[in-house]
Amino acid sequence: MLDITLIGTGGTMPRKDRFLASCLLNVNGHSVLIDCGEGTQVSFKICGRKMKPIDMICFTHFHADHITGLPGLLLTMGNEGRTEPVTIVGPVGLTKTVRDICVAAPNLPFTLCFRELTELKPFVSGALTVTPFRAKHSIPCIGYTLELPHRGKFDIAKAQKNNVPMKIWSILQKEDTVCFEGNIFTSDMVLGAPRKSIKLTYCTDSRPTEAIRSAAKNADLLICEGMYSDDSKLPLAKEKGHMLFSEAARLAKSAGVQKLWLTHFSPSLDDPQSGLALAQEIFSDTECGFDGKSITLKFV
């Protein structure tokens, strides 16, 4: 079960009715945050979400609207009693950039760990598998696919055939490897084939690309930037490295995702809903994001 909340849905600068694009994932009491622009901690409070459980913060890129809320958020997490380390993930340049902007937060009561993505390869964070992928923006930018794996069903016949002692059957349904009475047992000795994972793909700021389509393949939810609702803004979108609603919808359709949420709206876009029908003509399961919009994705 994966809870997903859009903390903010704005691009470029916060509006008084829309904070900057940011997304919170909760799984088993642990949280992952994607991006943290100015005011993200305020929107957390408005959305009624907790900051203290954030174990990992993934940055898409280092434009101000995605990062300047970090020092305040970290300080507030410290004020709330966080002492466990927090991992910060992002493109090359991460460590210096975060250290620079955190000049204002020098004495945190927890450790910051950095995972600077010199290579875009999958890694595991808690229960999630994170796969960063290249986006196409005016500066180096990364999208993230986050998957919650779903283990295979327990298979009594397989367990018996592999001579797995009954005492550790339940443990092997959660743990990969167990040592019992001097012997090693692995979960694949008692479980069937892995079942369909829950898959979220998140991508701002970018032009549409094959890399995004590939990363979002069959995702349960694609959260994708839709900077402009109006197709006449294509030249601007190309110039600035952003997407139209219609481009995001085509991407979602071609990737075969279950659902598309648009986010990272231009501050000039007063009512994103006004451009939704056009996107839905291309991909019917398109919805506009808004600050606080949330969903719980469950294993099927």
Next chain:
Amino acid sequence: MLDITLIGTGGTMPRKDRFLASCLLNVNGHSVLIDCGEGTQVSFKICGRKMKPIDMICFTHFHADHITGLPGLLLTMGNEGRTEPVTIVGPVGLTKTVRDICVAAPNLPFTLCFRELTELKPFVSGALTVTPFRAKHSIPCIGYTLELPHRGKFDIAKAQKNNVPMKIWSILQKEDTVCFEGNIFTSDMVLGAPRKSIKLTYCTDSRPTEAIRSAAKNADLLICEGMYSDDSKLPLAKEKGHMLFSEAARLAKSAGVQKLWLTHFSPSLDDPQSGLALAQEIFSDTECGFDGKSITLKFV
């Protein structure tokens, strides 16, 4: 005429109903901002104030709740079309600190000028005289007195006695020095003694001190931190370098100011008004600040 607006009135961290302490001054179409924590630009929009005219930003100190909104504010000023330089003022360490936190705002369409206050002496900025003074906090911290001078009345007899040509009488009412037909004339040749200036003193974060009392002497308005309303929090105020409402009120009374506004409230303080009566017992012209509270101070 000096317009003063509290953009935010919170300390430590923003609340969903209270942005971080920040104060805007407007005079003759030019603006000065004191402090810029996370979300200041959002509160500007909620308060209906313009960011583009900000010529100078004065920092009291470099704690996150006073500075992390700077990159976003500067970028928004740039988006709004600002091209004129902006002067940044603050304690020693200013240039490095601002450059570090502005790593997220590398390409501004205007120049940043730095006035790093190695000495606390008055300086002129546009129509205002700015006098920084030492506050007493956990790190180096500065308060600011901003005065709008009021020139003397035009004195015909004095102008005639000094043989000032009538053609330049009106000019000398605005300019200090005029060269006319090869001769130098100064405003003191046509004006009476300077009249009472408009005086604002702003001070967060600090314990009460003689330096603040002296700086605020006879001010029209003292805007002063009141972190805690409850006198039982004195030990905490002393430990953290903050003031109680009652301490700010005693300071205002002893400085002989016209009016006191309390600001920089603890995030734990839900309703600052609840502690106001106690402060008013000490100094009756005390008011609680709130985001958007404003006043226009006029020459008397």
